[in-house]
Amino acid sequence: MTVLSTVVFADISGSTSLYETLGNERATEAVTQLTQWIADTIEANAGRVVKKLGDGVLGIFGDAAGAVSAMAEMQRKHLARLDRWPHPLRMDIRVGVASGEVVDVDGDCYGDAVNVASRLCERAGPSEIWATETSVLLAGAAASVWYRKLGMMEIRGKAETLMLYQVEWRQNEEPDSLTMQSALISSFSPVDSILGQIQFSWHGVDLSFSSADAPVNVGRATEMQLRINDPRVSRLHARIDWRNSGFVLTDMSSFGTWVRFKGSDSPVRLRRDACILHGTGEIALGVSFSESTAPKMRFQVVGGNVHLG
Numbered sequence: 649m650t651v652l653s654t655v656v657f658a659d660i661s662g663s664t665s666l667y668e669t670l671g672n673e674r675a676t677e678a679v680t681q682l683t684q685w686i687a688d689t690i691e692a693n694a695g696r697v698v699k700k701l702g703d704g705v706l707g708i709f710g711d712a713a714g715a716v717s718a719m720a721e722m723q724r725k726h727l728a729r730l731d732r733w734p735h736p737l738r739m740d741i742r743v744g745v746a747s748g749e750v751v752d753v754d755g756d757c758y759g760d761a762v763n764v765a766s767r768l769c770e771r772a773g774p775s776e777i778w779a780t781e782t783s784v785l786l787a788g789a790a791a792s793v794w795y796r797k798l799g800m801m802e803i804r805g806k807a808e809t810l811m812l813y814q815v816e817w818r819q820n821e822e823p824d825s826l827t828m829q830s831a832l833i834s835s836f837s838p839v840d841s842i843l844g845q846i847q848f849s850w851h852g853v854d855l856s857f858s859s860a861d862a863p864v865n866v867g868r869a870t871e872m873q874l875r876i877n878d879p880r881v882s883r884l885h886a887r888i889d890w891r892n893s894g895f896v897l898t899d900m901s902s903f904g905t906w907v908r909f910k911g912s913d914s915p916v917r918l919r920r921d922a923c924i925l926h927g928t929g930e931i932a933l934g935v936s937f938s939e940s941t942a943p944k945m946r947f948q949v950v951g952g953n954v955h956l957g
Contacts, residue, residue, distance in 0.1 A: 650749040654715040657765040659704030661740040661774040693718035712786035720793045720817035744768025745779040767803045777815035782922045788891035850945040862890035878943040880934030898922040906932040
């Protein structure tokens with residue numbers, strides 16, 4: 649069974665030099681205590697610790713906002729703890745965050761998000777939190793954080809480059825000084841403070857949902873709020889959430905979802921990824937727009953607080 653989850657991988661930066669400075673016994677004790685503290689922090693914030701790997705901890709959360717907020721709060725608390733530690737024992741924590749479908753097998757978890765979170769942790773610097781664009785979109789205005797756009801980067805093991813963000817957690821940072829994606833609203837803006845409405849048209853059927861109706865499930869199954877009766881559409885194909893005063897479409901299907909915005913010739917392809925719906929456009933389910941018979945529905949977003957540059 650696969651579940652849309654947010655994976656965090658946190659490890660200790662500088663542990664190698666610690667062994668050289670303190671020796672194996674004292675360094676092992678210090679690293680073990682810190683990894684256990686990281687694990688306890690994950691569990692205290694409604695996450696689940698999957699496993700501890702030497703000086704790293706793999707955890708999983710049911711929602712991206714909870715994961716991002718928990719990791720930011722962990723960094724803030726760790727910074728305060730470091731002030732009381734003797735200099736030789738001071739170690740930083742770095743974190744990778746990725747969202748996607750995760751398979752649970754006997755308590756362990758597998759999936760692309762697990763691999764990406766680990767790779768982002770490798771790339772992050774001391775005290776940094778790196779996250780995928782999907783995690784940032786799903787997290788929205790997570791409490792007391794801002795996002796710095798890092799740009800498109802290559803990730804080891806991935807054929808395509810990924811848009812990455814750094815989660816800024818330090819409370820003395822000025823959010824106005826950070827480079828933010830125009831579609832991401834500052835966390836100072838109250839979540840869901842602005843009502844929105846999204847309208848869909850499918851084979852002569854018009855349906856409208858407000859932000860209060862979210863999440864809206866899209867698929868072939870009869871219990872879907874937005875049912876598309878076509879064999880190429882998965883039973884649960886996609887989900888539409890109201891995040892950060894905008895509608896976010898998350899693909900949950902076997903074969904993907906394509907989004908084409910009005911005025912753009914390049915559709916956005918989603919494979920267990922997410923994107924913000926804005927303005928008007930079309931969504932193709934299961935097959936791309938290049939297939940003339942593709943199941944397509946039109947959408948129009950009214951209201952909300954998403955502005956694209």
